[in-house]
Each structure stands twice: as C-alpha cells, then as structure tokens.
C-alpha cells in the first residue's frame with residue numbers, strides 16, 4: 001500500500017484500492033449469470049473495466065469502509081426484482097417505494113459521484129464539479145450526511161423496455177458524465193441515475209421527482225427511443 005493524503009479525511013494514511021463505481025454493483029447479476037459490463041467511451045487501459053475501475057490514490061481504508069453498508073444496500077436494491085411494484089404517478093407508470101432507505105441509497109450515489117470527480121482515472125474525465133460544491137459534498141460525506149431532497153438532488157428512473165433489451169438494461173453500467181455543467185448522468189443495471197451537481201436544483205424540472213425521505217418515485221422511461229439508449233448502443237458496439 002502507498003502512503004498519501006486521503007482526499008476525503010485529509011489525513012496522511014495508507015491508501016487503498018478504491019472502486020470508483022461500487023464493487024457491489026458488479027457482483028454477479030442475479031438470475032442472469034454474468035456480471036454487468038462497464039461501458040465507457042474511453043479507450044485507455046481497460047484492465048479494470050469489468051469492475052468499474054479502481055483508483056489507488058484517493059482514499060484511506062477507514063473512509064472507504066465507512067460507505068460499505070450504503071454501497072451494499074445500493075447494490076442489493078438495484079439488483080432486486082421490483083417488477084411487480086409499478087403504480088400510476090401523475091398519469092405515468094412509475095415504481096414507487098415508500099419504505100426504502102433514503103440515507104443509504106443517496107449516500108452510495110453521492111460517494112460514487114464524488115469518487116468519479118476526484119479520480120484522475122481518465123475514464124471519469126467527464127465528471128467534474130465546481131470547487132465550492134465539491135468541498136460541500138466532501139464535508140457531507142465525511143459525516144455520512146446526505147441532506148434533504150433538494151440538497152444535491154438525485155433522481156432514479158427505471159428503464160422500461162422490450163424483453164429483448166432486458167439483458168442490455170440489466171447488465172450494463174454506463175460511465176458517468178456531467179451534462180450542461182449542471183448534472184451528472186449514469187446508468188446502473190437498468191436504472192438511470194441523475195445527480196444534480198449544484199447544491200440546489202432550483203427550478204430544474206429534471207429533479208421534480210428527486211428521491212426524498214418520504215419516497216422514491218422512479219418513472220418508467222421508454223428505453224429504445226431515448227438518446228440515452230443510442231449512447232448505450234454506441235458504447236456497447238465500441239467495447240466489443
């Protein structure tokens with residue numbers, strides 16, 4: 001192990017191999033047999049691609065371990081079969097969950113954003129935040145806090161797709177990237193995740209259904225007609 005400055009707590013410690021995308025996302029997809037594939041447009045060293053890349057220069061073991069519980073929850077939650085739970089929400093089909101753990105789910109998503117931002121790994125070069133926002137996020141993560149729904153809002157949507165695309169949806173992790181300097185998008189295992197990288201989303205309609213302490217509302221998105229899907233296909237073709 002190499003000694004260095006932990007980017008989270010700021011202490012000089014032994015730095016561990018930190019997974020940027022939580023390792024639990026890449027544990028074998030239940031029922032489908034094969035582990036998920038990480039899709040990226042980056043053409044550099046792909047050695048750790050199947051695990052979503054590691055970085056040996058950002059985190060000490062204690063800081064990294066402090067997120068294990070939340071990350072295990074995220075992995076378990078996204079792998080879970082929620083199919084039967086769709087309900088109507090403002091006239092559209094949505095998956096609504098009032099009993100999920102807001103603190104754990106959001107913490108795992110926010111720490112993933114933070115690690116991707118902090119990492120010098122070029123696969124995450126499209127993830128960036130302004131200095132002040134990044135420092136605010138770091139302080140929250142040190143305390144294990146996720147704030148209210150409006151604080152770095154997170155939206156989780158679900159892909160609704162034809163059966164033939166189901167494996168593409170369920171077995172793919174897509175590189176996170178920042179759009180319009182305002183939010184980060186990524187896709188894990190058939191769930192699209194948006195994270196506002198500004199402290200307050202203001203009137204950004206994208207974050208109307210941000211997850212909150214009360215509930216998670218995941219609108220079912222038409223998968224095959226989206227730009228997101230085109231990008232997924234593009235990345236998928238490039239990776240073969």
Ligand SMILES: [Zn+2]
Pocket residue numbers: 006007008009010011013059060061062063064
């Ligand atoms: Zn640390």
